[in-house]
Amino acid sequence: MNKALLAIAIVPLVAAVATWWTPAVISKTITICSGIAVFVLGLTLIPSATAHAYLSAGPALRVDALSVVFLVPTTFLYATTAIFSVGYLRPPEGEAGRRYARRFYAGLNVFCWSMAVAPLLNGLALLWVAIEVTTVISVLLVAIDDTDRAAEAAWKYVLLASLGLGIALLATIFMYYAGSRVFGSSYDLSYGKLLSGAHGFPKGIVRLADVLAVLGFGTKMGLVPVHTWLPDAHSEAPTPISALLSGALLATSFYAILRFFQISVRCLGPTFPRTVLLVFGLASLVLAALYLLSQRDLKRLLAYSSVEHMGILAIGMSFSAPIAIVGVLLHVIAHGAAKGTAFFGAGSIVRKFKTKDMLRIRGGVGLLPWSGPMLVLAVLGLSAMPPFGIFRSEFLIVAGGLSDPQDTVAAVLVVLVTVAFFGLSWFTTETMLTPVPERERPGVARGETSRFIVVAMLLGLAGLVVLGVHVPGQLSGLLHNAATQLEAAR
Amino acid sequence: MPHAAPSTFTGSADGIAILVLLTEFAMLRAQLLSSQVRLYAFQSLVVTVLAVVVAATRHIDELYLLAALSFVLKVVIVPRVVLRLLSHAEVDLAGSSAFGVATMIAIAIAASIFGFFSIGALHVQSTALPSTALAISVAVVLVAFVLIILRSDVVSQAIGFFSLENGVSVASLVVASGLPLIVDVAFLFDLLAAVVVFGVLMRIHHRRTKTLSTEPLDRLRG
Numbered sequence: 001m002n003k004a005l006l007a008i009a010i011v012p013l014v015a016a017v018a019t020w021w022t023p024a025v026i027s028k029t030i031t032i033c034s035g036i037a038v039f040v041l042g043l044t045l046i047p048s049a050t051a052h053a054y055l056s057a058g059p060a061l062r063v064d065a066l067s068v069v070f071l072v073p074t075t076f077l078y079a080t081t082a083i084f085s086v087g088y089l090r091p092p093e094g095e096a097g098r099r100y101a102r103r104f105y106a107g108l109n110v111f112c113w114s115m116a117v118a119p120l121l122n123g124l125a126l127l128w129v130a131i132e133v134t135t136v137i138s139v140l141l142v143a144i145d146d147t148d149r150a151a152e153a154a155w156k157y158v159l160l161a162s163l164g165l166g167i168a169l170l171a172t173i174f175m176y177y178a179g180s181r182v183f184g185s186s187y188d189l190s191y192g193k194l195l196s197g198a199h200g201f202p203k204g205i206v207r208l209a210d211v212l213a214v215l216g217f218g219t220k221m222g223l224v225p226v227h228t229w230l231p232d233a234h235s236e237a238p239t240p241i242s243a244l245l246s247g248a249l250l251a252t253s254f255y256a257i258l259r260f261f262q263i264s265v266r267c268l269g270p271t272f273p274r275t276v277l278l279v280f281g282l283a284s285l286v287l288a289a290l291y292l293l294s295q296r297d298l299k300r301l302l303a304y305s306s307v308e309h310m311g312i313l314a315i316g317m318s319f320s321a322p323i324a325i326v327g328v329l330l331h332v333i334a335h336g337a338a339k340g341t342a343f344f345g346a347g348s349i350v351r352k353f354k355t356k357d358m359l360r361i362r363g364g365v366g367l368l369p370w371s372g373p374m375l376v377l378a379v380l381g382l383s384a385m386p387p388f389g390i391f392r393s394e395f396l397i398v399a400g401g402l403s404d405p406q407d408t409v410a411a412v413l414v415v416l417v418t419v420a421f422f423g424l425s426w427f428t429t430e431t432m433l434t435p436v437p438e439r440e441r442p443g444v445a446r447g448e449t450s451r452f453i454v455v456a457m458l459l460g461l462a463g464l465v466v467l468g469v470h471v472p473g474q475l476s477g478l479l480h481n482a483a484t485q486l487e488a489a490r
Numbered sequence: 491m492p493h494a495a496p497s498t499f500t501g502s503a504d505g506i507a508i509l510v511l512l513t514e515f516a517m518l519r520a521q522l523l524s525s526q527v528r529l530y531a532f533q534s535l536v537v538t539v540l541a542v543v544v545a546a547t548r549h550i551d552e553l554y555l556l557a558a559l560s561f562v563l564k565v566v567i568v569p570r571v572v573l574r575l576l577s578h579a580e581v582d583l584a585g586s587s588a589f590g591v592a593t594m595i596a597i598a599i600a601a602s603i604f605g606f607f608s609i610g611a612l613h614v615q616s617t618a619l620p621s622t623a624l625a626i627s628v629a630v631v632l633v634a635f636v637l638i639i640l641r642s643d644v645v646s647q648a649i650g651f652f653s654l655e656n657g658v659s660v661a662s663l664v665v666a667s668g669l670p671l672i673v674d675v676a677f678l679f680d681l682l683a684a685v686v687v688f689g690v691l692m693r694i695h696h697r698r699t700k701t702l703s704t705e706p707l708d709r710l711r712g
Contacts, residue, residue: 125669125673125676126673126676129673129676129677129679129680132680132683132684133680133683135684136680136683136684136686136687139687139691140687140690143690143691143694146694148698148699148709149709149710151691151694151695151698152706152707152709152710153710154691154694155644155691155695155707156707156710158684158687158688158691159638159647159648159651162651162684162688163635163638163651163654166631166651166654166655166658167631169658169662169677170628170631170658170661173658173661173662173665173666174665176665176666176669177624177665177666180665180668184668185548185667185668186667186668187668188669188670188673189669189673202612204612205612208609208612231710232710235710236710291712294712295712300712
């Protein structure tokens with residue numbers, strides 16, 4: 001029985017209940033404490049998850065190296081978003097504001113709980129349930145601002161995500177059907193069992209389950225062509241929620257895809273599951289790179305950058321070199337830190353200029369002495385500039401791709417990433433660095449809107465630099481372990 | 491190759507799956523939103539009967555509990571919630587679709603044939619589990635997609651999703667009834683939560699736009 005594991009599954013829920021009943025000041029503190037506690041607990045799992053094949057607590061909780069890799073960015077964003085929210089939220093005075101804050105903080109805790117618990121659960125069925133919970137709660141959080149645009153974004157999100165998860169459930173049932181060949185008509189879908197018996201599953205059904213899983217969970221991950229909800233939800237949600245959607249929720253859906261990938265590799269060999277991911281990944285990267293060239297809305301720009309990075313992850317999984325898989329897993333963590341920081345910066349801009357329209361924002365760096373430059377750095381980080389973590393992870397992915405027999409894919413990847421870099425950095429640097437004379441910006445004074453926003457961004461950037469300059473030895477061991485588990489043939 | 495006569499379980503599972511598919515077609519045809527909701531309630535009832543049949547023939551007692559829960563949720567609560575919204579909104583005509591009813595049915599027939607035969611093409615014969623009902627449930631899911639894509643009002647889209655879930659339930663009952671009860675209950679709980687969220691958003695939509703049509707939902711693009 002692993003106590004840290006159990007605590008991660010319980011603490012955010014307790015925090016959610018507590019924030020519902022306490023006044024705003026206390027619920028902010030509770031949320032931050034819970035976020036930091038869960039992040040630290042997650043870190044303590046790294047050494048033991050590297051040393052052992054898996055850890056468990058009861059029949060329902062089981063983590064291996066792969067689970068912990070996904071736990072790290074989610075809990076990191078939980079902690080930083082909690083800090084950011086304190087500085088960002090400006091609920092109106094009075095009863096309406098109190099109700100808003102209560103819903104927001106309780107929702108934030110439940111949302112982070114569902115995302116943290118998803119990789120801890122043992123089995124495909126429970127994983128599906130957890131991901132459905134992430135949808136239900138995040139839809140409400142997207143709609144929480146109660147504007148026409150938020151309502152529209154939430155409706156598109158709930159409809160598409162529910163349909164996607166309907167398909168994902170079908171994939172889970174087909175996997176059960178495949179497993180019934182080996183285990184008979186009554187068994188649970190736990191990973192240990194599925195992985196041990198996968199080589200005996202009927203191949204046709206596993207192929208179908210794999211494609212349906214990529215399509216279904218891919219809807220929530222933002223893979224083209226089922227990504228259409230993503231830019232709307234990311235741009236209309238409150239900014240803390242955008243950061244979580246982009247940095248953590250997409251990764252959680254990717255985790256579900258990887259579990260199907262892992263089982264499919266054991267049953268079918270690597271070629272088929274890799275090809276499926278390659279097709280979706282290329283489509284996502286092409287479309288996102290083009291859309292990045294034509295965005296005016298700062299948060300939409302970052303949302304399309306998420307589609308781009310999810311495409312990179314999917315393509316990275318299609319390379320045969322183990323180093324590419326390590327790169328993909330590092331990319332998940334680095335993208336979480338970078339995208340979180342970038343959204344925090346966007347939130348700071350929105351608070352300062354009261355608009356997301358990049359044509360109406362000028363001189364961001366001059367007016368926001370801390371968060372302005374940090375937003376520029378985060379965007380450079382997202383564009384894979386050294387010394388940030390995404391540089392390292394994309395380097396590993398491309399290096400793996402070039403050692404692949406089909407190295408044209410790696411070349412295409414580099415070209416598309418460059419196009420995306422152009423779109424992303426052109427617009428943001430123009431917005432942030434174009435100086436504005438004092439008389440042309442009446443009412444906008446120089447200075448930060450909140451210290452909490454600055455702290456959250458500093459933490460995010462620090463994480464990103466650590467991943468870029470020197471990946472800590474234990475984390476590196478964890479990534480290699482997880483990569484080996486993913487690709488293991490038996 | 492001579493075929494053995496289907497067992498009671500396989501026969502009834504296949505029959506019920508066909509009934510679910512036919513209801514899905516009827517929903518596609520229905521012009522009144524309230525009749526669509528009633529058809530959904532009927533479809534859910536049929537799925538509940540399937541749960542009872544599975545429980546009885548395969549001696550899985552927990553499934554009786556599941557059937558009871560699913561009856562309360564899908565036959566009583568969901569239709570009531572949606573019908574109340576309808577009477578509140580004073581709208582009953584389904585949103586105009588891009589195609590006529592005949593074309594929609596033709597598309598749906600094509601979709602269900604595709605679903606049915608693509609599962610058949612996998613050539614999986616299982617002695618323990620009926621594969622025909624599985625193929626039909628995939629057809630139900632595809633027809634639900636047709637319904638959601640071609641109808642342009644929020645109620646049809648929500649009901650389309652709920653009926654898609656019925657199709658997946660059929661698949662899960664015939665194939666995965668051996669899953670632990672806790673997982674099944676979790677599925678139902680999730681559906682309940684989704685119903686609540688759909689209900690909340692339909693209300694918000696109606697309050698903000700004074701219509702159930704999805705036409706105003708075109709502000710966010712690009």
